Amino acid sequence: MGDEVIRLDAVWKIFGSRATEAMAAIQQDNLSKAEVLEQFQCVVGVADCSFSIEKGEIFCVMGLSGSGKSTMVRHLNRLIEPTSGSLSVLGRDMLGLNPEELREMRARHIGMVFQHMALLPHRTVRDNVAFPLQVRGEPKSQRWEVSQRCLNLVNLDGYEDRFPRELSGGMQQRVGLARALASDPEVLLMDEPFSALDPLIRRQLQDQFMALSADMQKTTVFITHDLDEAIRIGNRIAIMKDGRVVQIGTPEDIVTKPADDYVKDFVEGISRLKLVFAHTIMVPLDEYDGPSLDGAPKASHGADLDSLIDISTGTDAPIVIQDDDGNDVGVIDKGTLLKGIQGGKA
Amino acid sequence: MSTETGFDPGPKALDSSVSQFVGQNADYYAREFEKIQGATGFVVSWNSMAAVAGPLWGAARGAWGFFWTFLVVELFALVQLGRGLWGELGADQIARYERLLANIAKREKQAAEVAATDPAAAESALRIADNLKRVAARAKEQADAAAGEATEILLIGIGLLIFVKLIEGLYANLAYEKQYLRWRGRPSIPSGYKPNNIGFGAILMVAIWPLTLFRFTVTDPDKLLAGLTGGFLGKTVPITDFPVQKEFFASWAKKGDAAFDWLSTNFGDVFNGVTAGIRAILDGLEIVLIDTPWPVVMVVLVVMAFRLAGLRVAIFTAASLIYLAMMGLWKISMITVALIGTGAALCVVIGIPLGIWFGKSRRAYAFAEPVLDFMQTMPAFVYLIPIIAFFGTGKPPGVLATIIFAMPPVIRLTALGMRGVPETTKEAAVAFGCSKYQLLMNVEIPLAMPSIMTGINQTILMSLSMVVIASLIGAEGLGALILEALQYAAKGQGLLGGLAILFCAMVIDRIAQGMYRRKMES
Numbered sequence: 121m122g123d124e125v126i127r128l129d130a131v132w133k134i135f136g137s138r139a140t141e142a143m144a145a146i147q148q149d150n151l152s153k154a155e156v157l158e159q160f161q162c163v164v165g166v167a168d169c170s171f172s173i174e175k176g177e178i179f180c181v182m183g184l185s186g187s188g189k190s191t192m193v194r195h196l197n198r199l200i201e202p203t204s205g206s207l208s209v210l211g212r213d214m215l216g217l218n219p220e221e222l223r224e225m226r227a228r229h230i231g232m233v234f235q236h237m238a239l240l241p242h243r244t245v246r247d248n249v250a251f252p253l254q255v256r257g258e259p260k261s262q263r264w265e266v267s268q269r270c271l272n273l274v275n276l277d278g279y280e281d282r283f284p285r286e287l288s289g290g291m292q293q294r295v296g297l298a299r300a301l302a303s304d305p306e307v308l309l310m311d312e313p314f315s316a317l318d319p320l321i322r323r324q325l326q327d328q329f330m331a332l333s334a335d336m337q338k339t340t341v342f343i344t345h346d347l348d349e350a351i352r353i354g355n356r357i358a359i360m361k362d363g364r365v366v367q368i369g370t371p372e373d374i375v376t377k378p379a380d381d382y383v384k385d386f387v388e389g390i391s392r393l394k395l396v397f398a399h400t401i402m403v404p405l406d407e408y409d410g411p412s413l414d415g416a417p418k419a420s421h422g423a424d425l426d427s428l429i430d431i432s433t434g435t436d437a438p439i440v441i442q443d444d445d446g447n448d449v450g451v452i453d454k455g456t457l458l459k460g461i462q463g464g465k466a
Numbered sequence: 467m468s469t470e471t472g473f474d475p476g477p478k479a480l481d482s483s484v485s486q487f488v489g490q491n492a493d494y495y496a497r498e499f500e501k502i503q504g505a506t507g508f509v510v511s512w513n514s515m516a517a518v519a520g521p522l523w524g525a526a527r528g529a530w531g532f533f534w535t536f537l538v539v540e541l542f543a544l545v546q547l548g549r550g551l552w553g554e555l556g557a558d559q560i561a562r563y564e565r566l567l568a569n570i571a572k573r574e575k576q577a578a579e580v581a582a583t584d585p586a587a588a589e590s591a592l593r594i595a596d597n598l599k600r601v602a603a604r605a606k607e608q609a610d611a612a613a614g615e616a617t618e619i620l621l622i623g624i625g626l627l628i629f630v631k632l633i634e635g636l637y638a639n640l641a642y643e644k645q646y647l648r649w650r651g652r653p654s655i656p657s658g659y660k661p662n663n664i665g666f667g668a669i670l671m672v673a674i675w676p677l678t679l680f681r682f683t684v685t686d687p688d689k690l691l692a693g694l695t696g697g698f699l700g701k702t703v704p705i706t707d708f709p710v711q712k713e714f715f716a717s718w719a720k721k722g723d724a725a726f727d728w729l730s731t732n733f734g735d736v737f738n739g740v741t742a743g744i745r746a747i748l749d750g751l752e753i754v755l756i757d758t759p760w761p762v763v764m765v766v767l768v769v770m771a772f773r774l775a776g777l778r779v780a781i782f783t784a785a786s787l788i789y790l791a792m793m794g795l796w797k798i799s800m801i802t803v804a805l806i807g808t809g810a811a812l813c814v815v816i817g818i819p820l821g822i823w824f825g826k827s828r829r830a831y832a833f834a835e836p837v838l839d840f841m842q843t844m845p846a847f848v849y850l851i852p853i854i855a856f857f858g859t860g861k862p863p864g865v866l867a868t869i870i871f872a873m874p875p876v877i878r879l880t881a882l883g884m885r886g887v888p889e890t891t892k893e894a895a896v897a898f899g900c901s902k903y904q905l906l907m908n909v910e911i912p913l914a915m916p917s918i919m920t921g922i923n924q925t926i927l928m929s930l931s932m933v934v935i936a937s938l939i940g941a942e943g944l945g946a947l948i949l950e951a952l953q954y955a956a957k958g959q960g961l962l963g964g965l966a967i968l969f970c971a972m973v974i975d976r977i978a979q980g981m982y983r984r985k986m987e988s
Contacts, residue, residue: 197897199893199896199897223899223900223901224899225899226896226897226898226899227898227899228899230897231898232894232897232898234890234893234894234897236890238888238890238891238893238894239891239894240891240895240908240909240912240913241913242912242913242915251895251898251908252898252899254908255895255898255899255900255901255904255908256899299898303898309897
């Protein structure tokens with residue numbers, strides 16, 4: 121995909137009046153979250169977070185409430201200051217910025233969408249979307265032109281002169297998205313943008329967002345507590361627990377190779393049909409000792425379980441799996457396929 | 467059995483939590499509590515210990531409400547008992563009787579002395595003595611009657627004490643069961659049987675009962691005490707009056723006078739400057755309202771009401787103005803409006819920035835709050851005195867008094883509005899690169915506006931209520947009219963003047979509110 125846009129290095133956030141003391145104690149004695157609370161009355165929000173995100177990637181951060189995911193994402197535009205560690209966005213060291221530069225960074229390069237929309241109730245939809253540009257000091261005509269364009273992007277043309285309270289929750293969140301897009305930032309931070317919406321609207325907005333992001337190729341950090349959503353949207357997923365990142369990987373990695381029991385519990389209910397691919401479950405050709413493969417159907421090693429089922433129902437023979445160059449590399453018979461669907465219980 | 471949480475619904479666990487709560491006598495209390503909890507209406511649950519020991523039972527059980535209530539009630543019954551047993555009932559009548567007897571003796575002696583020389587004078591003295599004897603007899607009768615009441619009071623006292631004991635015995639378990647229920651939710655509530663508390667309760671009783679009993683059953687307790695202690699208690703340290711007269715008060719009042727004098731001589735220029743500033747605003751407003759021909763002012767006001775607040779307010783404004791004009795109150799009404807206008811405008815100009823500051827800084831608000839309370843609750847007369855000392859009399863000091871009284875609402879409500887701005891909205895604005903100033907102007911003030919407008923509204927109405935008080939220090943206007951009516955008990959004048967103030971207030975308020983509503987709708 122290209123170069124690195126966001127990088128976090130050993131970022132810690134500890135809340136409480138004795139945060140620095142607690143930090144020192146943690147680095148020295150490797151205290152647990154509970155011990156820190158006990159000894160210093162400090163709460164560990166984010167613990168030792170390190171990862172990097174590449175340009176154009178949609179990076180989902182998944183975790184239950186209290187896992188520190190919202191705290192973590194607020195470090196990226198320094199709404200929250202880390203207790204220790206370093207982070208850079210677009211190649212700039214965020215912690216070294218002075219207030220002026222920080223505001224500039226927020227106004228031009230990092231857009232954000234909030235769970236509770238946080239629109240300004242006394243402004244029209246147009247002026248809400250134009251707000252980041254107004255902060256930057258752009259003239260009215262330009263603000264409104266951009267605002268119009270962004271509202272078109274989220275299919276809200278015709279609502280420019282309404283007030284937020286006149287719009288439904290889903291529409292309000294689309295205004296929030298348009299506002300984040302208005303300053304044409306390279307990085308989009310989305311803090312549980314669809315969590316407060318009902319399931320049908322959520323799905324619609326997810327689709328709309330995915331279409332938009334395929335178009336615009338913005339580097340996105342997407343916070344969610346819903347693994348289904350993370351799998352649908354994310355190129356990569358980070359799973360957080362108690363402020364720590366437990367696992368980072370592609371949706372397939374997470375589903376097929378959960379790092380620990382915690383992740384495993386999450387993954388249990390997820391449908392594997394579109395996430396697990398032929399090469400993960402196939403039996404290599406040289407280990408195969410079943411019936412003859414003459415006339416067997418062939419499939420690519422990147423085919424997902426869903427398509428393998430379609431092929432398998434039309435024949436009694438096993439399926440031969442080919443690599444990108446068309447060489448036969450493995451075999452999947454019905455038993456293997458069923459085990460693959462079932463997952464993990466080999 | 468999880469007795470630690472106390473929420474286990476099982477009957478056994480309940481029992482054990484009761485025994486954990488009461489400590490001693492667990493079986494008895496478990497039984498009684500069960501009875502109370504099983505009853506729907508009034509339930510008889512007798513506690514002999516509570517009836518006998520009274521407040522001390524409450525102390526031992528940590529039921530301090532019970533302790534204090536029955537400490538006082540029992541004391542009342544005991545005072546009745548004491549009055550019946552040893553109280554000198556009718557003592558004042560006996561004293562009078564003795565005075566009269568002395569007087570009679572004096573008259574009779576006089577009569578005997580002058581009997582030989584001046585029979586007429588002797589007869590007159592004897593007649594007076596006779597009259598006095600009749601009065602003395604009546605006094606003796608009353609004294610005897612009062613003494614006869616002693617048995618009655620004694621009986622009442624005994625009856626009362628028995629009644630109180632009955633109540634104690636019947637009420638104790640009910641109160642204790644309530645305490646138990648509260649203890650289950652909050653283990654910090656006193657529980658168990660605490661012998662130490664009995665000692666503490668007894669000390670309190672010893673401190674309270676004897677002195678009170680003594681005070682209410684003895685005729686002149688100070689004299690008796692002085693006799694007993696050789697004049698120390700009773701005379702030097704009286705028990706009926708706090709042993710301090712006005713010696714501290716006088717010296718501190720004098721210091722206060724000196725401080726005010728010092729301030730007014732050393733900061734005279736500052737005070738004069740303030741007065742001049744206020745007068746400038748007042749003069750400007752008065753020129754606009756009074757020197758402009760009345761038809762112009764009327765038309766402008768009505769049109770303004772119509773444009774800003776709609777037809778209904780315009781009609782009301784026109785009617786009010788006609789009332790003021792027809793009653794011949796036009797000029798003094800305009801003086802009043804100028805006074806209020808100046809006061810309210812200054813309140814808003816000073817109050818809103820202060821409110822914004824207090825809304826943002828908790829610490830500043832903590833310091834300001836007592837000052838605001840002072841401004842609102844201190845009677846106006848208290849600060850009228852220094853205002854006269856510093857600023858003299860007339861309209862500008864009147865405006866100042868108005869500001870002191872009327873500014874707190876706008877400060878408070880502005881601060882409230884600022885604190886009510888949702889954190890999430892502020893966070894979003896910051897995330898888009900707002901500076902502090904942009905945040906204030908684009909987010910915080912607009913979102914706090916409804917609250918700020920309520921504050922302005924309150925301030926205007928409170929300014930109006932200060933009009934009469936401001937007239938006390940020489941501010942002219944409708945207030946002076948009412949003050950005059952008060953001095954001469956002119957009821958009609960007072961009513962008409964009061965109505966004029968009411969109309970001024972309503973017109974200003976309705977226009978201001980209509981203006982805001984219009985702005986919100988656009």
